[in-house]
Every structure is written in C-alpha cells, then in structure tokens.
Amino acid sequence: MSRLKLRPVSEEDAPLYHRWRTDWEVMQHTSMTTAVPTYSETVQFVQEVLIGQKAAESWMLELSTGRTIGIASLVQIDVENQSAECILDIGEKDCWGQGFGQEAMQLLLYRAFEDLTLHRVQLRVFADNVRAVRLYNKMGFLEEGRMQEALLRNGRRHDILLMRLLRPEWEKIDFLRSEAPGSVDSSLED
Numbered sequence: 001m002s003r004l005k006l007r008p009v010s011e012e013d014a015p016l017y018h019r020w021r022t023d024w025e026v027m028q029h030t031s032m033t034t035a036v037p038t039y040s041e042t043v044q045f046v047q048e049v050l051i052g053q054k055a056a057e058s059w060m061l062e063l064s065t066g067r068t069i070g071i072a073s074l075v076q077i078d079v080e081n082q083s084a085e086c087i088l089d090i091g092e093k094d095c096w097g098q099g100f101g102q103e104a105m106q107l108l109l110y111r112a113f114e115d116l117t118l119h120r121v122q123l124r125v126f127a128d129n130v131r132a133v134r135l136y137n138k139m140g141f142l143e144e145g146r147m148q149e150a151l152l153r154n155g156r157r158h159d160i161l162l163m164r165l166l167r168p169e170w171e172k173i174d175f176l177r178s179e180a181p182g183s184v185d186s187s188l189e190d
Contacts, residue, residue, distance in 0.1 A: 002103050002106070002107065003063055003064055003100070003103060004061050004062065004063060004064075004069075004100060004103045004104055004107060005061075005062050005064075005107075006059035006060070006061065006062075006072060006104075006107050006108070006111070007059055007060050007062050008051075008058070008059055008060075009046065009050040009051055009058045009059060009060055009071070010051070011043070011046060011047060011051070013046065013060055013068070014039075014042055014043045014046045015039075016068060016091070017042060017046060017050075017071065017091070018037070018039050018042040018043075019091070020071075020089065020091030021036075021037055021042055022036050022037065023091075023093075025093065026089070026091055026093065028153070029126050029128075029129040029132065030087075030089055030126070030129075032151065034153075050071075050073070053075070055075070055076060055077045055078070056073060056074060056075040056076070056077060057073065057074045057077065057111070058071060058072070058073040058074075059071070059072050059073070061090070061100065061104050067092075068092075069090060069091065069092040069095045069100060070088070070089050070090040070091050070092065070095070070100065070104060071087075071088075071089050071091065072086070072087065072088045072089075072104050072105075072107070072108045073086065073087040073088075074086055074087075074108065074111065074112055074116070074121075075087060077116070077118075079116075081119075081120075082117065082118045082119035082120065083118060083119065083120040083121070083122065084112055084116070084118055084120075084121055084122075085121070085122050085123060085124070086105075086108050086109075086112065086121050086122070086123050087123070088101060088104055088105060088108065090104070096131075097131075101131075101132075101135050102135060102138065102139070105135065105136075105139050106139075109121060109139065109165070109170060113167055113170050113171075118167070119166060119167045120164060120165070120166055120167070121164065121165050121170075122144070122162065122163065122164040122165075123136065123141065123162075123163050123164075124147075124160050124161070124162055124163075125160070125161050125163060126151060126158055126159075126160055126161075127146070127158060127159040127160065127161050128158050128159075133161065136163050139165065139173075140165050140169050140170060140172075140173045141163040141164060141165045142163060142164060142165070142169070143161050143162070143163055144162045144163060144164045145161075145162040146159050146160070146161055146162065147159060147160040147161075147162065
C-alpha cells in the first residue's frame, strides 16, 4: 500500500514549490540552471508550465497525512508515438532516503503505462546524482545515452544520462505492476 498519492498541481502550491526551487540543496541535482527564480517567476512557471501545458501532466506528491513532499510530471507527452519524459523531485529534505522516490515513480509509471497506455518513458538525470541513478535502475530504466560534459557546476563539467523504460520491460517487473499503487487524484483535471 502506497503512502503517497498524486494530486494535480494548483496555484496554491506556488509558495511551497518556490521554497523548493530556491533551496540549492534540493535543486543542485535536478536544475540545469543555478539562477534563483523570483517568486513571480515561480508563480508564472506553475501557471504556464505545471498547470497550463497541454502535453504535460504534473502532480504534487501528497502523503496520506495531507503533507505535500514533492512533485512529479510527465512532460512532452506524445500520444501518437506513445512516449513521454518523466520528472521527479522530492522537495522535503527530511523525506529523502525513505523510499518516497520509489513510490512516486511507481505511481508515475502506472499513470504512464496503464492510464495513458504509453510505450516509452524517458528521463534525464545528472550522472553524479547517485541516489537517483540507483532508483531509476531499480525501476527498470536503462541508460540509453550520455550527454558528456553537458553541465557546468562549481567549475567542473558533469555528464547527463539519458535513460528509458519501454512497456515490455515495465511489464516484466512484478513489483511495479502487482496492483495499482496509491492513487491519482483527478478531481482537478478536465
């Protein structure tokens, strides 16, 4: 039984999301930029990208207690080619290392493969984000490519891994498909 549910992002999530976006410890392994956004830039991003993007779905990760701890998205959803890119961030640092990333990824993959009937889910991850790479490998993702020295941090260059999971591979991983993990709250969706 999952401790999480996915609920649609709302404009009321902007203050919490802004706190995560301005915390370097949270963003250093996921953000391509080191620029710190203003609050109005975060509000605009929530409205235009997380809520308003037609080829994307974004959800807040909510515990059964009602506490919101992160965000998950499927972006660049291509219905014709049955593919999308996934993004996952656990913003609450006290929730790191407790298995919430795996539960969130299970929910996201279930949404992608079962509900949206996609064939391919891909992601990009900084090669030095060891915890994330380990999680994605555990979830069945395979490295498909490497963008060498694509990221500059603290005067050093780092690689970005391109990873993917195909439907036949996902179908073979029992713990991912045993039953619908958690829930997706669609009450705010069209």
